[in-house]
Amino acid sequence: MKVPSPRRMVQLGFRKLLRHAATVLTAYLVLLGAVCWLGSRTVWTQYDLLQIPSLLMGLGSSLGGALLGLSILRIANWTKLGQFKWTEWRVRIFRHGLPATAFLFLAMMAIAAAIYIGPPPDRIAQLFAELETASRERVEVIQADLMQLRQQPRFANNEMVNFLEMVIEFLQSSAKKRTKEEYIKEGNHYVLYVGRAQPPMRIWALLMAGSSFEQAGQKQDAVSYYEQIMKMPGVSRFHLKWAGMALGNHYYEDLHDVPKAIACWQQVLAVQPTSGILQNIALAYADIQDWKMAEDFFVKAEAHLIETERRLDAAKRPGRWAILYSNWANYIGRRIRGDQPSPGMESAEYKRGVELAQKAQSKEECYMDAYWEECRLSIVVGDWLSARNALRKARAHLKNTKGRDEEFNYDEIGPEMNLWLECVIAYSDPAVKKCSSEMFARMRESFDGFEADPYSTILAFLKLAKAKGSSINDDEKLVAEMVEKHFFATPTAFPSPLSN
Structure with missing residues (x-):
């Protein structure tokens, strides 16, 4: 075989x-x-x-x-x-x-x-990406798309879909005010998703937790989550901007660490330049009296705004220009205050600052900050007539801000800010230096608790105005000085400078 x-x-x-x-x-x-x-x-x-x-x-x-x-x-x-x-x-x-x-x-x-x-399009990833650039109306459309997606059996109990619904709810309720305890509870819930492997879940969880703790006043917890976002590789421009702006604001407003604030904003600027970020950096340089850098960044902000409108070929938003020119005027006011001796009414810098403030008013007549900046500039150089005229314009246009968007809505601070600046003029004008009985009565009527404690009452108002985005410059120090010199203590029968 x-x-x-x-x-x-x-x-x-x-x-x-x-x-x-x-x-x-x-x-x-x-x-x-x-x-x-x-x-x-x-x-x-x-x-x-x-x-x-x-x-x-x-x-x-x-x-x-x-x-x-x-x-x-x-x-x-x-x-x-x-x-x-x-x-x-x-x-x-x-x-x-x-x-x-x-x-x-x-x-x-x-x-x-x-x-x-290849695999079918990752619709969930697409929806996550769309949320980063979505307007409020678009978020509602994405929510409807998500509801249709959930009807498919493969997404019935999908964790990513459940989390996406949570993100949409977070974005839709961001403008809704809640108690501190509610914010903390939400933040602790979002923290549970921080350790997830999927990048969208982890990044959004960090962002939502940071935002919730920030709203609750627990700034250190918020900072720790925002810093993790800034250090993560491959973070989208949306998340980097949100975290970087929040960190910069924390360093700037809470810690008064201007160099760190500038560094955060510069990091955001590198990935998503906007006129607003450029203005933040300019005003921060003004705080440390680096006038040249401040001026350079205001010029860049103006050029960026021109280029943005040209490139997008979109309808011009005059409000953007009003904010830019008003902030620019604010910077010039700070620069003038830093000059010794102080320039007079005929100085080129003062005229330039007033011109910028008036350009802001011409762009958006309802932007009260532009009138207030003109008033403050005039106070700095002792141009009392122009300061009072700026306040008259502010009072005349204030009624037109009713029903406007939050950016141009001054219902909470408008009348009070006009009255406060009227007091500043009276205190600063050597010819007055008194708080009239009529002015004292109006202050008592406008500010609850003013008669008993004018210092704390005005400070609380200035804090509110700052939170609303209005510039208060050195007003907090000025309040202390006015109280120390008994400006509000003994009102006289001297007529109010603006009563005529």
Whole structure:
């Protein structure tokens, strides 16, 4: 008896393996998985790979593919043209392990097709990305898209979808005021998602936790989460801007660390330059009396605003220009106050500052800060007539701010700020230096608790005005000086300078 060669022995062993029942079953299971995978990327994308409907459809498709493959083998093993010998076909097919081979071949074809086609679009990732640039109205559209997405079985209990709903709720309720305890509770809930591996979940969780703790007044907790965002690689411009602006504001307003605030804003500026960030940096440089850098950044802010409107070809928003020119005038006022001796009414810097304030007024007549900046500039150089005229214009236009957007709505601070600056003029004008009885009565009527404690009452108002975005310059020090010199203590019958 002839002994098979080693190569022949390997071949026979491999055939034996291929025709083994376990091998055939395994090959079929591979085919089933491949068909399910291909189907989840093409025909039944609404189901996950391992969901029962996907498996049932994959089972049916793979059985059909198996029968097709076996039929092809049956035809291929036709022994004579027009004559079919069933016994010989069956022997050849199973002797050579062709069913397992056919299953594996079809599986490889399905896998190759699935790889070539690629996964269906990640709609959840798309919605996360859309949220970063969405307006309030667009957020509602995204919410409707998400509701349709949830109707698909594969997203019925999807953690990312649940988290996306949480993000939408956070954005929609950001303008709604809540108690400190509610903010802390929300922040602690968001913290639970910080350790998740998926980048969108982790970054959004850090951002929402930081925002909630910031609103609750727990600044250190908020800073720790914002700093993590700033250090993460691949952070989107949206999250970097939000975290960087919040950190910069914290360093600037709470810690009075101007260099660190500038560094944060510069980091945001590198990825998403805006006129507002450039103005923040300019005013910060003004705080440390780096006048040249402040001027340079105001020029850059103006150039950026011009370029933005030209590039986007959008309707001009005069409010942006009003804010820019008003802040610029504020910077010039600070610069004049820092000059010794103080320049007079005829100085070029004073005239330039007034011109900028009036340009802001011409761009948006309801932007009260522009009138107040003109008033403050005039006070600095002792131009009392111009200061009073600026306040008259402010009072005349204040009624037009009713019902305006928050940026131009002065219902909470408008009348009080006009009255406060009237007091500042009276205190600063050497010809007056007195708080009239009429002015004292109006202050008592406008500011609750003024008569008992004018210092704390006015400080609380200035804090509110600052929170609303209005500049208060050195008014807090001025209040202390006025109280120390008993400006409000003994009102006289001297008529109010603005009563005529």
